[in-house]
Amino acid sequence: MAVKSTKAGGLPSIKSTVNQLIKSKQVRQNMVNLYRVNKHNGFDCPGCAWGDEKDGTFRFCENGAKAVAWESTELTVGPEFFAQHTVSELNKQSDHWLEGQGRLTHPLRYNAQSDRYEPISWDDAFALVADKLKSLHSPDELELYTSGRASNEASFIYQMFGRAFGSNNFPDCSNMCHEASGIALNQSIGVGKGTVVLKDFTLADTIFVYGQNPGTNHPRMLNALRAAAKRGATIVSVNNLKEVGLQKFASPQKPAELLGLETVQISSRYVSPKLGGDYAVARGMAKAIFANHADKIDSSFVDDHTAGFAEYQTVVESTSWEAIEQQSGLDKATLEELAMLFVASSKTISTWAMGITQHLYSVETIKEIVSLHLLTGALGLPGAGLSPVRGHSNVQGNRTMGILESPKPDFNQRMKDTFGFNPPEKPGHRVYDMLAALHAKQSRVLICLGGNIVAANADTPFTTASVGNAELLVSIATKLNRTHVTAKHDALLLPCLGRTEVDMQASGNQAITVEDTFSMVHGSTGTTEPQSDNIKSETEIIARIAAHTLGENTPVNWQALIDNYDNIRDLIAKVIPGFDDMNEKIAEPGGFHLYNAAANREWKNQAGKALFNTNALPEHLFSDNVLARIKQQSQPVFTMQTLRSHDQYNTTIYGMNDRYRGVFGERNIVFMNAEDLARLNIQEGALVDIETVWSDDVVRKVTRFKALSYDIPQGNVASYYPEANPLVPFHSVGKLSATPTSKAVPVKITPVAVIH
Structure with missing residues (x-):
């Protein structure tokens, strides 16, 4: 198994930042740049879109420093x-x-x-x-x-x-x-953006983090989660892989944490559903709320501000636990626990990224997350609401x-x-x-x-x-x-x-x-x-x-x-x-804040009300044609997602390491469950070929990827992009969003023959 870090941040982040400054060959200039980044009268980080208060000595993270040094180079x-x-x-x-x-x-x-x-x-x-x-x-x-x-x-x-x-x-x-986020939110609440501001993270009692890895993709978010965890907020991570940044974080800006004397436990609860299973997770939580926590449903909010409640209740209650468990990969007891955590307070934030948006049913998944907030009225209140975390700045x-x-x-x-x-x-x-x-x-x-x-x-x-x-x-x-x-x-x-x-x-x-x-x-x-x-x-x-x-x-x-x-x-x-x-x-x-109608409980969609998701849970996460091809295979078919390494932002690759996952000096990697490796008789570190199973006759294949065991559900695998992009079929896109389904690609994995 790859020897991954036990915490995000800390002294290794400082070392990585210094290395990037040295590589830029403009160390002094970039030290000045980092002092000015994300400040009033300074410049906005060319990395992620996470917000800042625009005060304090330093307002950058490790990956922000990489982005600045990568741009401001002598080369x-x-x-x-x-x-x-x-x-x-x-x-x-x-x-x-x-x-x-x-x-x-x-x-x-x-x-x-x-x-x-x-x-x-x-x-x-x-x-x-x-x-x-x-x-x-x-x-x-x-x-x-x-x-x-x-x-x-x-x-x-x-x-x-x-x-x-x-x-x-x-x-x-x-x-x-995030195309699916814009579509789902516009249709559901009339605004295609998140409803919260940074201050809401200081007020929330509960934060659900779906399908994202902030330690790599938007590290400044970890400061908000760290502060929330330290004051006692409940943070629930729902993510396919166990990512260190959602487990423990040591802020490089706090001396005790920088020196390794202290770390902050981020997640109070961490669950890993199957790829594409988040729709079923949210549906299972709703089913448990109707069954066990009906008193927590905010009837006044539902009556005054929403439409489709009765239809939603009917479709939720008619969804079987068997279907929910099979599709989510989580059992009923776990989903009931998540529901209990969700309704514990109306000051709840749900935040998500591309682990949610790059699937066939992403729009419906986000609508289901919205519906949980409509049930409890956790929308348009201080410390409550919806937060799709955008990528580029x-x-x-x-x-x-x-x-x-x-x-x-x-x-x-x-x-x-x-x-x-x-x-x-x-x-x-x-x-x-x-x-x-x-x-x-x-x-x-x-x-x-x-x-x-x-x-x-x-x-x-x-x-x-x-x-x-x-x-x-x-x-x-x-x-x-x-x-x-x-x-x-x-x-x-x-x-x-x-x-x-x-x-x-x-x-x-x-x-x-x-x-x-x-x-x-x-x-x-x-x-x-x-x-x-x-x-x-x-x-x-x-x-x-x-x-x-x-x-x-x-x-x-x-x-x-x-x-x-x-x-x-x-x-x-x-x-x-x-x-x-x-x-x-x-x-x-x-600067200034743009008015958000939904955050003020004004619904600018066609219905003039916040809409519950009345769609049935899909029977399968692939089309019938693809399912038919999968059933024809004589070897196991896995569901693959593409993801970033820690030395990467979007398509920009700063280096060949993925410190948090224990990968150094290479990128042609496939992360697999240890039991799946054993089932295929593949040794840790062995080379494999990966081929897409799809409904057309196009061969989509990458070769000589190193297989590493990782904490990921059985049947799911993960590889870096853009190296694994050739495996994602062009016509495999989300319903309504037309976004590549890069988090749900059916593949078969074959050991590379050893030539003696």
């Missing part, structure tokens, strides 16, 4: 680098190696004949994009992808440009992670700014009133639609505002082929990544500023804004000098593409927006509700 990648490497050669390198080469410093154009990126002037690059867009037969042939790192200002003018051009094709990284703000494929009529009307053009009304593309359209050559141009779509998405061969079909691939980026070396035709690499860097325009150094997972909007201002005079801000790059493309049909003075981002924020205030006086509000320490 550079310019024309001389590409003169030495063809794109085909670069595509053979690892994801870690590609990003580790340093910051992009010059605009570059891919030459398909020489298979190299070559220098191009900024003006020629903008003209090239404009000429190609003007040649399209329809605006629908343009895809405008957005990463969750883009600022509110960049996202706003990006969508303004796209809609002025005539397209609603705004796929973004939310489509691959401004992924929530991107959506608020209009990065969505199907805007509501009132948004379109405000766009028309402000800019004088009629925005397109036909729904556009999400990531799934975009890749399908590119694969079929129905879309011709892909512009990526940050991100690494090839490494991030499922079914790597399919995704690679889709992106490779783009007649023009434009990447606005800080570093080289897998998407850039997928180019087959024409492509541009346009280097942009990072969060840490000065953005000097005509009116001075510009601030941008972001929105965290608690709907707090705050400013971010870089102070590090850019690595090259040839680097431009995301905002300027987008504005100049728009100006070149739209010409006389432009709705705004793009140069004025470039010169002073206050002008962009004045436009945001006219279009986006809640952003009145935006420039004045972001000058306040901590």
